[in-house]
Amino acid sequence: MIRTLPNSPLYTLVYRLYITLFYLFLIMPLMTICVLAFNDSNFISLPWKGFSLDWFFSNTDERLGLFADEDLLWSIWISLKTGFVVALLSLVVGTMAALLFEQEKFRFKGLLYFLALTPLVIPGVILGISILLTSTFAGTYIEENFGLDVEFLRPSFWLVVFGQFSFGATYVMLLVGARLKKFDVTLEEAALSLRATRLQVIWLITLPFLRPALMGAFVVAFLISFSNFNTTIFLVGSDPTLPVDLYSRIKFSSTPVLNAVSFMIVAFITLSAIISFVLNRKKS
């Protein structure tokens, strides 16, 4: 049953077979995309018609490849930009929240911490519609009473950033908080007794200690933003992010360029995962 106990060969065989099938189930959709991205065909699916790089580089009316499709490249750029800003904002506020909840004592701490966790259990759709309702209401109110047209209160780049930040900060808070739990408080106490200010302690001691967690949290927040659809769809303006663009293409005009983009995402994520794995292994 476990490593140290003997098992019947049949049990071991069946168990291994199940695990193999499970991993096959995981890899199947990804493999399919990767192979079909190089299919010399005008349809997203089979039959296989030979190897071709058309859906990456071709620039004809019939076949508009990924690197010639300006709309698609634009939405990738928007997603990168959104992800970067969201990750940065989430990192700053999420880290502050982690410091606040791990190191300070104050009234209503439990309530605030509960609120900070709620994005984990609020469906993304709800977060999207409630922010849309409120920002639209605020925008109309300001326009009627002050005659000002506040652009970021309408569906736009900044509203998407705001919506994604609202749950991105929670993930940063949890990741940084977990590392902060392992922090040796005597280091801070020593610095404080040597007359460092609280802010100096955070800047010179706590944050350097947190650095690996901060970098990890930044990447996580970026990836969460980059792949988010459920919240983004309600807040997006005239510039769609990549998931929103992909969704409308899948729904209304699917060409194998979708396979090409998906292949790039799969390849990029897999490579980065393997690189980080190898680097970690070397360190330890």
Place this chain on the structure above:
Amino acid sequence: MKKINSTFYLLLTPVLAWLVISIVVPHLDLLFKSFQFENDDGLMVFSFNNYLAFFEDDIYWLTFVKTALYSIGITFLAFVVTFPVAFYLTKVVAKKYSSFMVLLLLIPIWIGELVTIYGWMILLSDNGVINQFLISKGIIDTPIEMLYTNFSMTIGLLYMSMLFMIIPMMSALESLDDSLIEAASDLGASKWTIFRQIIIPYAIPGIVSGGIIVFMLVIGDYVAPNLLGGKSSLWFTEQIYNEFLSTFNWNEGAAFGFLLLLLSSSIVWLALKLTGQKLDRVGP
């Protein structure tokens, strides 16, 4: 003392701003808007009409009930499918392979839902990989209709959510002392008894937090039901989506959104109460 206070407020202010502006106010607004109804004179008045519309139209509350039951079912299915994997990775496989196998589990998560669901579309369609493979092998003559059914929707929802369950279950199983299992085995307990009386009770915290994450992801998902589900597999988030982006009845949409929030949080609350868990242990 004064210095400590100023740092405290420096941390508190942005965190408070984040929680109030992006979580508290929008959700209060959502609740408020759900009771607003445009009367015959074109004025917004307080009314229960948006909620009445939900109960009067069969399709709304039937979809609601179906979404709830399916989400619970898929959560259970995710547990059944992934628990053996979590156990294998923590207790059975040689340690040198396990970290690489865990890494493989993370890749589909980071690739994102839209791409993986798209992969399933290609796999399951009439011209898709599975049908074409079966036809070429002579097992079937005409394609089996798999895409746009409850089956394909279930596969998609399971795929996008189940991996989030493995990690919490693994961290619960990791702290289970192997000698407990060895002792039980030495005393002649069968595998089933060990499983039911030692492993499952020990892993309950991980199962519950993983289950909650899966349930929230499934009940709040839009992409998988919309892209993989057929006409009969309407999901409640799709109703909300239609109210906001097709029929522009935002107040009714707000009521539906609030009902979904109520449903999901009460099921989560119930799950936590029944197993004596706390929300702050449900993290990523």
